[in-house]
Amino acid sequence: MPVILHDTLSREKRPLLLKPGREVFGMYCCGPTVYGPAHIGNFRTFTLQDVLRRTLEVAGLKVKHVRNITDVDDKTIRGAQAAGQTLGAFTQGWTDKFHADCRALGLLVPHVEPSAIEHIPQQVAMIQALVDRGHAYVAKDGSVYFKVCSCADYGKLTHLDRSKLETQAKNSAGEANDADEYERESASDFALWKSRKPEDGANFWPSPWGEGRPGWHIECSAMSLAHLGATFDLHGGGIDLCFPHHENEIAQSECATGVKGYAAHWFHNAHLMVDGEKMSKSEGNLYTLLQLEAKGFTANELRYVLIGGHYRGPLNFTLAGMEAARPAIAKLERWADRLLALAGFSRADFAAPSSHEVQTTWGRFAPAWDILQEDLNTPGCLGQIFTVVGENGEVSPHQAREDVCGLAKILHALGIVLFVPKPELGVPAAIADLGARRWAAKQAKDFAAADRLRQELTAAGWTMLDRKDGFDLRPL
RNA sequence: GGCGCGGUAGCCAAGUGGUAAGGCCGGGCUCUGCAAAAGCCCCAUGCGUCGGUUCAAUUCCGACCCGCGCCUCCA
Numbered sequence: 001m002p003v004i005l006h007d008t009l010s011r012e013k014r015p016l017l018l019k020p021g022r023e024v025f026g027m028y029c030c031g032p033t034v035y036g037p038a039h040i041g042n043f044r045t046f047t048l049q050d051v052l053r054r055t056l057e058v059a060g061l062k063v064k065h066v067r068n069i070t071d072v073d074d075k076t077i078r079g080a081q082a083a084g085q086t087l088g089a090f091t092q093g094w095t096d097k098f099h100a101d102c103r104a105l106g107l108l109v110p111h112v113e114p115s116a117i118e119h120i121p122q123q124v125a126m127i128q129a130l131v132d133r134g135h136a137y138v139a140k141d142g143s144v145y146f147k148v149c150s151c152a153d154y155g156k157l158t159h160l161d162r163s164k165l166e167t168q169a170k171n172s173a174g175e176a177n178d179a180d181e182y183e184r185e186s187a188s189d190f191a192l193w194k195s196r197k198p199e200d201g202a203n204f205w206p207s208p209w210g211e212g213r214p215g216w217h218i219e220c221s222a223m224s225l226a227h228l229g230a231t232f233d234l235h236g237g238g239i240d241l242c243f244p245h246h247e248n249e250i251a252q253s254e255c256a257t258g259v260k261g262y263a264a265h266w267f268h269n270a271h272l273m274v275d276g277e278k279m280s281k282s283e284g285n286l287y288t289l290l291q292l293e294a295k296g297f298t299a300n301e302l303r304y305v306l307i308g309g310h311y312r313g314p315l316n317f318t319l320a321g322m323e324a325a326r327p328a329i330a331k332l333e334r335w336a337d338r339l340l341a342l343a344g345f346s347r348a349d350f351a352a353p354s355s356h357e358v359q360t361t362w363g364r365f366a367p368a369w370d371i372l373q374e375d376l377n378t379p380g381c382l383g384q385i386f387t388v389v390g391e392n393g394e395v396s397p398h399q400a401r402e403d404v405c406g407l408a409k410i411l412h413a414l415g416i417v418l419f420v421p422k423p424e425l426g427v428p429a430a431i432a433d434l435g436a437r438r439w440a441a442k443q444a445k446d447f448a449a450a451d452r453l454r455q456e457l458t459a460a461g462w463t464m465l466d467r468k469d470g471f472d473l474r475p476l
Numbered sequence: 477g478g479c480g481c482g483g484u485a486g487c488c489a490a491g492u493g494g495u496a497a498g499g500c501c502g503g504g505c506u507c508u509g510c511a512a513a514a515g516c517c518c519c520a521u522g523c524g525u526c527g528g529u530u531c532a533a534u535u536c537c538g539a540c541c542c543g544c545g546c547c548u549c550c551a
Contacts, residue, residue: 030551038551039551041550041551042551043551045551073549074549075549158547159479159480160478160479160547161478187548188548189548190548215549216548217548238550238551239480239545239546240545240546240550241550242480242546243547243548244547245548245549248548248549268551270481270544271481271545271550271551272551273544277544278544278545280550308488308489308499309489309490310490313482313489314481314543314544315488315489316488317488318487320487320488320500320501321487321500324500324501325499325500328498328499328500331499334514377490377491379488379489379490379497380490380497381490382489382490382498383489383490383491383498385498386497386499387497442509445509447509447510450509450510451510454510454511458511463511463512464511466510466511466513472513
C-alpha cells in the first residue's frame, strides 16, 4: 500500500509513487529565511515534512530531500545592516542556530541544503531564459519582472480567477500592492530581479540587466531545477506560501524550462495557533524551542505536540499540551520496557530494530502504520498506538518481538524517541543524607522517624520515592 | 469580495451513513507502614445553529452563526 497524500493542486488524495524509470523520489521544501530565530510554527512545517520523508522511507522509497536556506532578501539584508555584520556572517549565525534546533528536534538532515546566494548564477540563467522566451521584461531601472499574462495557466495551484488578477492592485487592507515595484506593467507581475538600490549596501551581484539581486520566488525555482530537475515529485511548505510564492514558482519554472508538471504533488500544512490565537510577535505569543527548553520542556516533547494534529488543520499549541506530552511519552516507555522484557530484547535493540528477523512485521501496530500512510494522519496514528498500549491480555514472546519491532518502526517514522537519557540531577549532600537516614529508619521500622525525615525533605523541596530495594530523590 | 481551513468532552485531538479513537487532567479501586510510582476501571445519549435527504446523520445537502488563513516577499 503506497503512502496517500492530499495534493493542493488537484485537491485530491493521491498515492506517492516513484515515476516510471526513476529510482529516487524528489522532494523540495521551502526552508527558512535566516534573519532571526525560527519559531515553533516554522518547526511545525519542518517537522511534518520530516515525518513525511521518514514515512516514505519506511515505506521503502528512496527519497532525495532538498530544503533551501533563504539568505538574501529584504529581511536578511536589513537584519545584517542593523547588526553591523556582513550578510554572510549574519545569515551564517542564524543558520547555525536553525541547525541546532533541527538536531534537537530529530529532523533528518536534508540531502541537499542549497543557499540562495550560492545559486545566483542559476537564478540569473533562469531569468534570462524567461526574458528570451518572452515571459519576462526588463524595466527602466534594470529590474526584471515576470509577465503573468504570458502564462496561460497562471493561478492553477490556488485556483485564481485570472480575470480578476488585475483587481488585486490593492491588498485586503486596501493598500496599494505596488511596494517599490512601480515599473511593473501589471500589478500582478512580480519581480525576478531587483535592480541595485542604495539600501542594499554591498549586497548586489552582476547580471545582464545590471547590478542587483534576485527576487524571492526565483530562488526556489532555480535551486529545485539544479538539484531535482525540471520536474520532481513533491513540493512542500506552509499554507501561506501557496500564494504567491508557489504559484509564481510554477509559472517561472514551467515557462523557463518549457516543461509542464513542475511538481507532481503539493504538500501544504496549516499553521500553528497559540492559545487559539494567531501566533505573532505583536501578540507576544511567539515561542522558540529555546524558550520552551528554558521552561523545562524537551525538543522531543515539542515534536510530540507538533505531530498531535493533522497537518491540514490548524493546530492549537498550548503550554498545557506541552505538559501532557511527558506523561504520554513516559507511558509509551513503560509499555515498551515491558514488551522488551517479554521479547528478550534490550533498549539498544529497540533503537536498532532492523537487526532482527522480525523487521518486516508490524505486529499489532499494522493498523497504526496504515493510518499514518493515509494522508499522514499523525494524530490518528498516535491514537492507534495508544489503543494497542491499552490492550490487556497475555502476550507471547513472539508477539512481543513483533510488537516491539512494529512500535520501533512507527515511532521512527514519527521521529519520536523513547528512552532519551535524562541529565542526572545533582542531589545536594544534605538532601542525600536526609534520604539515607530516612531509608535506614524505614528499614529499622522506625516509622515515626521515617515520617519526620520525609517532612524535612518536603520542607527542603524534595520528595523521596521508595522502591523495593532503594529510593530516588526528586525535587518537588 | 475571491480562494481555502476549522468549530467533537475540563484541555488537546482522530474518525465514521448505523448511534463517538486516543492523550492529558479528574474520579474510583488494587497494591504499598506513610507518600509516591505502577496496574486496573470510570469519565460526550452527543460531535457550532437551524432546516432537508434517509429506515438511520456528528458523518451527505442547504442556509446561517462563530473562529482562522491567504489575496504580492509570513512556515
